[in-house]
Amino acid sequence: MRHLRVLLPALFAILLFSTTKAPAAGDQASFASADNGVSLAWNGRELFRLTRVQALSFDRDVSVALAFFTFNKKNERAADLSFGPSPDGKSWPLLLDGKPAGTATFGVTAGGNLHGAIALDASVPADAVRLSFACAPDDRFWGFGEQYNFVDFHGRNLKIWTQEQGVGRAEIPPKFPPGMGSFTDTYFPMPYFMDPAAGKGFLLENPQASFFDLCKAEASQWTAEVWDTRTVSFAAFPGPAPKDIVTQLTAETGRLKTAPPDWAFSGVWLAAQGGTGAVHKRWREAMDAGIPVTAVWAQDWLGKRQFLPGIWGVKHRWAHDPELYPDLEKLIADMAAQGVRFLGYFNPYVLPEFEHWAPMAEKGWLAKTPAGEPYKFQIITFPGGLIDTTSPDAVEYFKGFARKAIAMGQKGWMCDYGEALPYDAVLANARGQDFHNLYPTDWHRINREALEEAYPDGDFILLTRSGFTYEHKVAQVVWAADQEQEWEDRDGMPTVVRAALTIGL
Structure with missing residues (x-):
């Protein structure tokens, strides 16, 4: 039977009473065409640059055993959509072979954060939508929910799908013994990260299965791929301090009424x-x-x-x-x-x-x-x-x-x-x-x-x-889950420390 090993009084409760910086009335969000994409900026500081939108079609296979899910696709076809000229600096038509294929719309949320929404027309075949953003060598990707083996995901990829995290962990889990998880399997994923040095954060708002490649396949690009939708939306947080980013995040996701x-x-x-x-x-x-x-x-x-x-x-x-x-x-x-x-x-x-x-x-x-x-x-x-x-x-x-x-x-x-x-x-x-x-x-x-x-x-x-x-x-309180009762780095006590750090971001 399970034993209660470590409790994480998650930052949810701590943040309830923090007094941190939310975007002020005088702050300015701006969106502009840049390098065949769209630049998202805050007070003249570029936060993210959306460089490509792709409509993906493929044959899928989603299997599950004991709440361990495996996603596979084959025969993938990717259609690259281009950005047409914006009439107002807030929306850009998406074109496929020069014909209308959707819209990219940008603005500011009720919480004061930057927002983007990509919507494909019904005429465009799509099982998923993939967004690509510019990546620099010193970009950092801290977070993605409760993660046990990494804090920074630069150079890695992961899926966002809540599932069993496993007892014992490996980069590629063996088929035997059953029940072992990968380094990114988690009960509590979240399509969100912050870059503390650059003073910015990103939240993918879609609840469907999503897959992030953080500058692994292409060093100059990071991507977010969302299955089973034709509409993808996200929020961008201007920080600049990590505490500000978390406050801006919870302005969008909600907060507890009481600790x-x-x-x-x-x-x-x-x-x-x-x-x-x-x-x-x-x-x-x-x-x-x-x-x-x-x-x-x-x-x-x-x-x-x-x-x-x-x-x-x-x-x-x-x-x-x-x-x-x-x-x-x-x-x-x-x-x-x-x-x-x-x-x-x-x-x-x-x-x-x-x-x-x-x-x-x-x-x-x-x-x-x-x-x-x-x-x-x-x-x-x-x-x-x-x-x-x-x-x-x-x-x-x-x-x-x-x-x-x-x-x-x-x-x-x-x-x-x-x-x-x-x-x-x-x-x-x-x-x-x-x-x-x-x-x-x-x-x-x-x-x-x-x-x-x-x-x-x-x-x-x-x-x-x-x-x-x-x-x-x-x-209120999040249980850190089924770690091995040892000091081993893959699934022992060190993973509890990383889980506390990442869930608190």
């Missing part, structure tokens, strides 16, 4: 499991030893199951297991009387063997296949599916179980997983290829809503592991 409660930082969160007796014993031993425990986290309050011989894990269900945890409410009350909060666990999986599957499948509250059937796939060593978080009725059904946990006295929980929505899944109000990256944040949202309903003063903890661009609005 985690004081008790989240004033003592130890004690991980315990094994049933009422085992948790009580571990808690009392810690208290008797003088350890300042402020919370006890028991992920198996839902029950435990055997994954493999000798390997046990949490039951993927949403209801208390009274056999493993008899008198749990009394234990929670005893802890609360001594200033210790109880934290539980939920994940979005729904398994056919448990009580949630039948009613949810019948009412259409599960993610579906293209044929309209409940989408069932392999989860570790057993099959299951996912709650459809875009269905209001499904959300209300889950919240009923969350409210029962709160009624027992729980002050929050780990809100686990969220990375496995299939690429071709169909939801009540979204497609898998458009919503996959947004699913973790939506899963966290419905959990946060249940907690805010019970604790409007913010006296709760929502511990998450996955995320994407708009996670800032819901996440």
Whole structure:
């Protein structure tokens, strides 16, 4: 079973109360034709230069095993679009073989940052859009969400698609043993970077799968390729200080209303499991030893199951297991009387063997296949599916179980997983290829809503592991995930430091 190793009180909370520079009314954004492209400048300082727009067509193959996704394409055809003359310095016609093929539009966001949008006409064949920008030898690309092996991605490429990050990591993971990730696999990717020396940042706004080449294929160009869309939009941040860039970023992506409660930082969160007796014993031993425990986290309050011989894990269900945890409410009350909060666990999986599957499948509250059937796939060593978080009725059904946990006295929980929505899944109000990256944040949202309903003063903890661009609005504390318990650089303690640095950018 997993152990709570390192918590990242993400910069989301820190930034809530920072007083940093946002673009002022007197600042000036400008856009101009330059070298057959468009230059984006701030007060006369060029931030980025868009040099090329390409419409891509190809045959695709997206495969998945245990929430590890592989994207392949073949027979790629790339159509280079040229920029026509701009009539107003804000929009440029895109031309293909001299004929209208789309529009590139630039301006300033409500948050005061530069903005660009590329829209291809329906007549242009396109499975993806690729944008190319000028790259200099000293350009830096820090960020891309929670990254474990690199901080600066100059000279590298990576995909932005939330998925399992793996146990053990390699540049190219071997097929055996299964479950090993690559150096850029992550639960929490984000199509965003900053260049701290140049004082600028960039955010790709699309939620679909995207692929960045940071001056690797061509030293003079970096590219962002977005699948399954004909429209690509982005924001550019003028900084100039790194703290300013993060403030400008969160003006676009959102911020938390409240920081985690004081008790989240004033003592130890004690991980315990094994049933009422085992948790009580571990808690009392810690208290008797003088350890300042402020919370006890028991992920198996839902029950435990055997994954493999000798390997046990949490039951993927949403209801208390009274056999493993008899008198749990009394234990929670005893802890609360001594200033210790109880934290539980939920994940979005729904398994056919448990009580949630039948009613949810019948009412259409599960993610579906293209044929309209409940989408069932392999989860570790057993099959299951996912709650459809875009269905209001499904959300209300889950919240009923969350409210029962709160009624027992729980002050929050780990809100686990969220990375496995299939690429071709169909939801009540979204497609898998458009919503996959947004699913973790939506899963966290419905959990946060249940907690805010019970604790409007913010006296709760929502511990998450996955995320994407708009996670800032819901996440409080981010779990650094399944590292090896060693000092080895590829997947040991050093990766936790890099994860903290990159997620804080």
